[in-house]
Amino acid sequence: MSEPTTITGRINAEALALLDRNPAGLRWSELIAQLEATDPSWHPKTVNGCVWKxxxxxxxxxxxxxxxxxxxLKYR
Known part of the structure; x- marks a missing residue:
């Protein structure tokens, strides 16, 4: 699978990767914090919107x- 080119695509891909590395799941605040730490150039509201959806x-x-x-779902 190719690397997503849009910012939201990259955020979504990273969010799914983070969830894959945390089988028990992540709380909203943990997921937001880890995503923002991944790439500080991502706007916080964009990260928030991606997690929201x-x-x-x-x-x-x-x-x-x-x-x-x-x-x-695979860890349900």
Whole structure:
């Protein structure tokens, strides 16, 4: 799979990678903090928007087992 070229594509790819490295899932604030640490040039509101829509944009990969917790479906 090729590297995403858009900023939102790169943020989404990194968010999915972070969730893959954390089978128990990540809380909203942890996911935001780790994404912002990955590339400080990413605007915080863009990162926030991408995380906000993770479940909506990737319903076949991400779900929320509890409020504020994101987890990959394969670790359900």
């Amino acid at each position: 993770l479940v909506e944009n990737f319903p076949d990969q991400v779900y929320k087992p509890a409020k504020g917790l994101f987890q990959l």
